[in-house]
Amino acid sequence: MNKKEYDKLEFSLSLLHPKYWSIWLGFGLLALIVNLLPYRLLLSLGHKLGLLGMRFGKSRVHVATRNIELAFPDKPEKEIRELVRENFKNTGMAVIEMGITWFWPTWRFKTLLVDKNTEALRKHDKDGKGVLLCCVHALNLEITARAFAVLGQPGYGVYRPHNNAVYNFIQIWGRTHNGNTLVDRKDVKQMIRILRKGARLFYLPDHDYGRNKSVFVPFFAIEDACTTTGTSILAYTSKCAIVTGSGFKNADGKYEIIANTSIEEDYPQKDEKAAAAYMNKYVEEIILRAPEQWMWLHKRYKTMEDESVERGIRYK
Incomplete structure (x- = not known):
């Protein structure tokens, strides 16, 4: 798929090749489960999946634990262990939430939403001003993106194509059939055009994306956290509004x-x-609304300011 914006999906018979049958079966089973089971049971199932993942994913347990230790050096060990446990429960729930987002009908999806306060978006929408909607890598990010569309505030999501053709097809369909559109993460010029024309662009400035187009600034207790400069590049070149958002x-x-x-x-x-x-500072505020629901499993502090220092040394 060569399009820079993913708003229309084309099916190909090649996607029915036997090598893809397990992917079709897996997503079909997920769609069946999330549509047949009541939400409370889905919530319990998601948490159990997360605890199972915690049992077998010791390396990710270490990463999450280390991230929290680095971010909150004064937090007692018992609290850290409990936060890691809750984080894994929400990680398991993320699989269920993906199914809910992609496969639930809108009438049912709306029953999970609380429009707590989206006035900033609505104001800019009335003014015709483009908005860089800065969210974070919450484990329920799929839910959040669809929620904005369902609440009448659809936007463009920055997207990285998946290597598996069928997974990629289902993923694009799941993220776009409810009002949102995807734009290639490498197409910065298109992102700027989107903002200049008065649309919304979902943007996640909270991860360590590597040294390219990044600076080293404080993030929680770490004074030199590798942080993207993409927010300022997009804001300066498009003259857009910047709004912080979440959906915990x-x-x-x-x-x-x-x-x-x-x-x-x-x-x-x-x-x-x-x-x-x-x-x-604003990213920190968002995460602290529900720290157990943020993606602590990602090595947030892996890139070092001193290039002579081994990347990821904080996790050794």
Whole structure:
């Protein structure tokens, strides 16, 4: 698939090759399970999957534990262990949430949503201003993206194609058939055009994407966390609004959709390092709404500012 925007999907008979049957079967089973079982049972199933993954994924347990130790050095060991456990339960639930997002009908999907505050998005929509909607790698990110579309605020998601053709086909369909569109993560010019024409672009500035187009600024307790400069590049070149957003699950199992803070007025767009540090403060605020639901399994602090220091040394 060579399109830079993934809004229309074309089926090919090659996708029915026997080598792909296990993928079709797997997603078919997932669609069946999420549509037949009640949500509370799905929630329990997701948590059990996560605990099973925790049992067999010791290397990821180590990464999550180490990330939390680095981010919160004063947190007691008991609290860290409990946070890691809850994080894995939510990681298992992410598989179920993917199925819910891609395969539930809209009427049922809406029953999980709480439009807690999306006024900032609605204001910019009325003004015709493009919005860089900065979210984080929450484990329920699939839910959040569809939720904005269902609530009347669809946008463009930055997308990396999957190597498996059938997985890629289903993934694109799942993410686009409810109002959202995907744009290739390498197509920065198209992202700028999207923002300039007054649309919304979902953007995730919270991971360590490597040294290219990054600076080293504070993120939680680490003073030199590798942080993307993509936010400032997109904001400066498109003159868009910047809104922070999230969709974390509350104690009742509902997803609270928030996009209520515009930060573009004080955002130091021309200073990449100051801009990244400024953005990280808001990213921290978002994560702290529900830290057990953020992707701690990713090596957030793997890239070192000193190039002579081994990458990932903090996880040894």
